[in-house]
Amino acid sequence: MNPESLQGRVAVVTGASSGIGAAVARALAREGARVALAARRESALLEVQAGLDHRGGRVRSLVAATDVADRDQVKSLVARVEGELGPVDVLVNCAGVMYYTLMKNLREDEWERTVDVNCKGAMNCIGAVLRGMLARGRGHIITISSDAGRKVFPGLSVYSGSKFFVEALSQGLRLETAGTGIKVTTVQPGNVATDLLALSSDEEALKLYGQQSGARVLDPEDVAASVVHALGQPDHVAVNEILVEPRDEPV
């Protein structure tokens, strides 16, 4: 796929109501893609949609309130996208949650939520687009993983586990679909300035491990640029993984 080929291509972006997903949606629209914005908060999605810059082109987009943890909702999302925008060329799995918490504090609801959204959510989305991509012999599945998908961070045991999961899932999918025309990419950001940290309420974990270093962290647009880079490669080139960190917070 080259940058021109994003023109008119159909992209589904989950987690598009804020942070990285919103920045990815904006970047893809700027490149000429038709973008489906999915997350639970419809009003926030509509605000992001209103800010899309289609560079004067006749680019269409749609907003679909979707809980990625619900397989039926994800299937409906993809059916709607196919009906209104066309077959899905690009899936960007960006919906995610992160709770700083210590295992000993037994925040079992947060553990489960992490698995439901980060693991099952990514699987549900892949499950909804894969057959069509295989039938058409092309497609690109990009998952916003994390540097925690490469290295376990204390205070983020379950979150790191969920990101190791999406790395393994993507690796297996990449190996199994080689030769079919499908590309599979994970983007592994370090700290990004978004609302993600605000979900955590385990003060003990936050105090021990959730403090900011003071380094300049990434902007959501920096991660979106990695997504655009992966999408902009020639057909025979696949960017498998992108580890992108704040300069002063190396892993």
Ligand SMILES: NC(=O)c1ccc[n+]([C@@H]2O[C@H](COP(=O)([O-])OP(=O)(O)OC[C@H]3O[C@@H](n4cnc5c(N)ncnc54)[C@H](OP(=O)(O)O)[C@@H]3O)[C@@H](O)[C@H]2O)c1
């Ligand atoms: N910020 C970082 O430092 C960082 C670093 C590495 C990786 N990441 C990853 O980047 C991704 C995006 O996070 P962010 O930093 O941009 O945080 P964010 O601004 O909090 O965005 C999270 C997004 O996920 C959506 N979401 C949460 N639960 C959902 C559900 N059940 N169904 C559908 N959408 C859901 C949220 O939308 P609704 O609330 O509207 O549903 C929101 O759009 C996550 O996968 C995160 O793990 C972030």
